[in-house]
Amino acid sequence: MAPISQTHPSPIWHMGDAIQALCDKFGAHGPFADLFSLMGQTDLDKIRHVATSVWGTDGQHSGQVAGSLLAVQHDLSYAAHDATPSWTGDANKAFAGSMDNLAKFFGTAGQDACDVGETLKKFADDADVSIGDGVAAVTGLIGAVVGALAGLAAGAITGPGDPVAAVVGAIVGLIIGLAFAYFGTLLPKIANCLSDMTDLAGQEPPTFKE
């Protein structure tokens, strides 16, 4: 398991620092340092691991939570029908009916736990694809920008009044604009996945009704 900055290595994760350094050079204080680096810290593999191993994503390969709840469903069903062959009559029928209801409830709860796992996994997979595609598309460009920004911040130009600085600033601004536009399209995709989880957060786990 590794953060995105390692699974999708790119200079883009350091671009915030480069922009911030340039802003500092001109006495501006934009909150850019975190913009590009924070996303790179996210560990999508860890999210996938929790989704599959802890929650579970389907009936066959269920994680700890869904797997346990589905196993309880099986155990209760066994307890209702197969564990007491000598027991017959009305009391047994009432007992079996009650345990069947409970077993059915645990089946529902297990499926709901799978839904949580699947939402987490989908978030990680979608984010992985979006970031992978996006980073691959802009890495060459961003590498040049980060180098240019670092040079500017190091004092290659004197300040905003310098005509060279104006031209370079316009070019850098254009490229920064592209980077922002890139994030402007990437973030909504990731936000959509987060929205799925937000919707899930509004749903309580099932409660048993006799």
Next chain:
Amino acid sequence: MSPTGYEVLAEELTADAKTVRGAADKVDKAQSGLRNDGTLPTLDPFGRALGSCLAAFYAVPLVGLDLPFTKYIQDGLQSAVDTYEKALGVDPYPPIRNAWIEALGNYSKLVRTAAKKVDDTATTYQQQEDKVTGSFQNIHAGGGGS
């Protein structure tokens, strides 16, 4: 001596109660697993990245990027902000995990209650057996008469 019908029933129900208690143990284990291994601190950077993006959106004009395409940039970022504003700064995962940890505790109690009912049923049948056996003993104890 072969066991009576009541004894067989009591034994089966006692074993059944054990199965149900085992099911409750599985729920406890799931709760423990979710509590110990189900944390996701890694989602937090996403939330903070989104917050940072919003701050950057408002800061763009302040750092001299007042260029013809600034409007384009701002429009793009605004659409991003609009999309994720609902989740901005809020990691939706912890409430989900916390709700399930609590629910699993309730599920465990539910199954243990069922196990106790099965145990009680076994005891009821056992008591009936004792009552029957006791009545026989009484007969034998008092049976030396005439």
